[in-house]
Amino acid sequence: MSLLSVRGLTRDFDGLRAVDGVDLDIAEGEVRALIGPNGAGKTTLVGMIAGRIAPSGGRVTFDGRDITRLPAHRRMRLGMAYTFQITSIFPGLTVAENVTLAARRRVRGAVLGAAVTEALARVGLGPRADQVAGDLAYGHQRLLEIAMGLAQRPRLLILDEPTQGLAEGEIAAFETLIRDLAQETTILLIEHNMAVVMALAHRITVMAQGRVLAEGTPAGIHANRAVQAAYLGGGDAAD
Amino acid sequence: MEFGPHLMLATLEGAVTAAVLALTAAGLSLVFGVMRVVNIAHGEFFMLGAVLAWGVTQAVAGPWGYALALLVAPLLAGALAVAADVTILKRLSYDPERTIVATIGLLYILQQLTLMTYGPEARPVVAPFDARIALPWVEHGAEGWRLTWPWGLGTTVWKLTVIGAAVAVLAALWLFMARTRAGLVMRATQADREMATAFGVPVERVYALTFGLGAALAALAAVLIVPIQQAHYLMGADPLLLSFIVVIIGGLGSLPGTLVAAVLIGLSDGIISVFFSPTLAKILATLLVALVLVFRPQGLFGKRAA
Known part of the structure; x- marks a missing residue:
């Protein structure tokens, strides 16, 4: 089906x-x-x-x-997770905060931190977790977007x-x-x-x-x- | 009194004004930042805080009554604001112009209801604890530097408590916004409402709670100041004007800007009022707003709209 x-x-x-x-x-x-x-x-x-x-x-x-x-x-x-044609991140928030927002519907409490770390590691943005998202290079912003999609475990x-x-x-x-x-x-x-x-x-x-x-x-x-x-x-x- | 001690006294008075103003303006700034709603009724939530504090301290005497008022007045004012958000602002789809008109209406409703129930009198609320403390001054005399206790230079324990409490509440507010998940959700809503919706943020609930939190901050500020100022149904006008001045100078929606501007306006208001006149203080503050609007419309700390 x-x-x-x-x-x-x-x-x-x-x-x-x-x-x-x-x-x-x-x-x-x-x-x-x-x-x-x-x-x-x-x-x-x-x-x-x-x-x-x-x-x-x-x-x-x-x-x-x-x-x-x-x-x-x-x-x-x-x-269902959706990444937009135009880069859709919160540029004023940090990389980790962006993913936290995406993941918070699925997991709560202490597991949330782990889910965020995992999604960032998946796309290779782990070391940049505390950077402000708007400061990332364009390619990295697209990866962040995918991490935000992934964190929802769609x-x-x-x-x-x-x-x-x-x-x-x-x-x-x-x-x-x-x-x-x-x-x-x-x-x-x-x-x-x-x-x-x-x-x-x-x-x-x-x-x-x-x-x-x-x-x-x-x-x-x-x-x-x-x-x-x-x-x-x-x-x-x-x- | 000499000029030095006089200035110190004025600065202390200004610091009390600044502390209360920072709390009130933080509420206004939060509501504007997150919801883009200019809340003209903000001063009335301040007034409600003071009037409710009077009511609670009448019902329960003593320091415990005041402690209860600290809890009950912000909660009730906040609950009322949540109700106003759900029944009025939400139905206007948070349209910037229509919410201004709606909150003007809310201002008169709250004010007149208070007049009809509480009455036109200004009533005092007794501080839970208080004492006068004399302050020392350093003077250069014939035998070198020495400490003096000029007559009239002093403050009260309560005024220092108000300053301390305001600093503590603002620190807690900052921690809430920066470190908690609810704060993160609010910042996300502020940054981009539509995208927050796409990520499952219940925007309408966030709006209702933000409006409630903004009103609760104003009410809390009023409970702190009411032992010095007395509760009166028209007392909301000044805090509203000063809050707007502070929020515009600091940059609409910027919390750090609001705090810096509150200290600036509060201190200058205190000092200019003591040495010249309160009217001159208001004139200068309003002039500063005009200058900011002309030369830096986004405010000292605000970001330019994209």
Whole structure:
């Protein structure tokens, strides 16, 4: 049975249909990549899955439960963690305080400190626990974001363009981290970097103009002509 | 009295003003910082603290009555503020302009209800303990430096207690904000309400408790000062004005800035009032606010809005 199931999800913005009747099923343990050209509706779709945007129509089911009307923080309690496209940390707080905020719903009391240390160690930010988050380098802020997602010990981790702005070496480390995380959680990855997508995803969903254009394995998507056309000649998608 | 001892006396008076002001303004600053609500009714929670202290000390005589007032007055004022938050501010979605109008309304409701029940009299509350202490002064005479006890140079134990208590409460407030999980949640809400919601912070509950805590701090300040000042239904106006002056100079929402500004304004108010006139002290404080607003609108310690 799929962990996340989306049926006919639709969203209009002042007459413009940003997402148009999308169906999506993600199995437990899967790493799913969501790709598509700019303006394809990826972020809107994920916003509706995470509960940050109210859908105009359709249904979202998480772990067999209809969550279409649940607010974002209730979905979080069910085991959904979401990192935003723009870096979403509290820049004025320390690294450890940021992770504490993310973890406090799941664990309480003395265990909380241990959970924070563990999540920071996972992404390699342990030595920077007491730094003010806003002073971190950009790549480290993205890692902090992932640590904040991890600290919630989510069943579904949604990462919105996590490699954006990262250096080559940082991307390699990120790939290792995601492979490691995929052992214990389901991941939905919105990503522009095709090399990362091809390396990590079990399955890929391609969106264009608010609809699902294609869905399949990395090899299948790579060979798909419609996908190549959507990326204006296909050069980008094949890279 | 010589100039030196006179200045010392004025400084002590100013320190008492500064201590009470720091507590009151910390409450106002906290509410603005976390909720972005400008609470015009803040002075009325101060007044309620004093009036409730009178009520409690009437019901229970002696030092225990006062100790009870220290506990009950902030709690009741805080509970009332929580109720006002849930029934009024929450329904306005914490809209900055509409909450100003709503808290103006709250100001008059609290003031008039107090007038209708407590009455127009100013009533004293007796301090649980007090004694006058004379203070020494160092003087250079014919036979070198010597200690003198100028007539009129002295203070009371209670005034020193007020200063000490205010420092202790502010230290506790700082520890609460910096070291506890509830404080962390409040700082997160202050930094970014929407993101705090995304991380499961129950923002509305945080708002209600913040509004309650702000009112409780004002009420506590009033319980401390009421043995010196007397309780009166109009006594909230001055603390409100001075708190706003302090919070604007210190930087809206910045707790350290609020404390520094409270000491600055409290001391200058004390000293200028003694040597010149209280009116001049208010004029200069208001002028300082105008200068800060023109040259450093974010306040001495505030961060510029992004």
